[in-house]
Amino acid sequence: MATPLTASQMLTALIAEGLDTKERSGWRTHDRGNRGDGWGPVHGVMIHHTGGTAPSDGEIVWSGRADLPGPCAHAYLAKDGTLTLTSAGRANHAGGGDPAVLSAVIAESYTTRPPAPHKHDGSPGAQDGNARFYGLEVSDRGTGSAWPAAQYEAAVRWATAICRAHGWTAKSVIGHKEWSDWKPDPAAFDMAVFRRDVQARLDASTKPKPPTASAPASENHAAPQCET
Numbered sequence: 001m002a003t004p005l006t007a008s009q010m011l012t013a014l015i016a017e018g019l020d021t022k023e024r025s026g027w028r029t030h031d032r033g034n035r036g037d038g039w040g041p042v043h044g045v046m047i048h049h050t051g052g053t054a055p056s057d058g059e060i061v062w063s064g065r066a067d068l069p070g071p072c073a074h075a076y077l078a079k080d081g082t083l084t085l086t087s088a089g090r091a092n093h094a095g096g097g098d099p100a101v102l103s104a105v106i107a108e109s110y111t112t113r114p115p116a117p118h119k120h121d122g123s124p125g126a127q128d129g130n131a132r133f134y135g136l137e138v139s140d141r142g143t144g145s146a147w148p149a150a151q152y153e154a155a156v157r158w159a160t161a162i163c164r165a166h167g168w169t170a171k172s173v174i175g176h177k178e179w180s181d182w183k184p185d186p187a188a189f190d191m192a193v194f195r196r197d198v199q200a201r202l203d204a205s206t207k208p209k210p211p212t213a214s215a216p217a218s219e220n221h222a223a224p225q226c227e228t
């Protein structure tokens with residue numbers, strides 16, 4: 001159980017991890033308020049792909065779509081590895097998912113991967129993931145093609161930064177496809193490999209952890225393929 005990072009704490013952690021970070025004006029207070037189960041305690045981070053690579057995708061992550069208001073993630077990661085911060089509170093990225101997966105993430109008790117999800121947004125018994133996970137939307141068509149090295153490395157660093165700030169291991173990192181049984185993202189790799197890379201980075205560096213504190217709040221779901 002962890003109190004969400006404040007916007008400043010999030011920014012400090014991301015910069016300390018070496019990310020090329022851009023602050024979208026207003027990102028610190030851009031969130032979904034206290035809808036659903038609100039925002040926090042937080043238990044992990046979730047990786048998404050946008051499902052397209054249009055220049056407007058970053059705007060969609062910020063503003064949402066007609067059927068789903070933004071923000072649709074805490075940050076948007078471009079092909080070149082540039083990270084744009086879009087929220088420090090509740091964001092519409094995870095939607096409903098399997099509480100058994102959340103339990104495994106909280107306990108960091110699984111081996112290679114958490115139990116396969118059997119829930120999705122709107123299904124009976126689904127858990128509000130937007131209250132519990134930080135989310136990253138990565139510009140990618142979702143065809144399964146590998147991400148550019150700079151983009152993949154930045155995604156690893158984003159996840160590592162937040163895990164380090166909270167004292168979590170890489171087992172607190174999941175893909176949207178591991179949370180919801182109708183989601184395919186990210187399609188480019190096996191999340192077990194991504195977790196291995198995050199853990200290697202956590203183990204290799206001993207950067208001091210930023211202090212944790214409280215943060216603002218934020219609905220359900222994500223973007224360009226915003227979830228839901």
Ligand SMILES: [Zn+2]
Binds near residue numbers: 047048185223
């Ligand atoms: Zn997603």
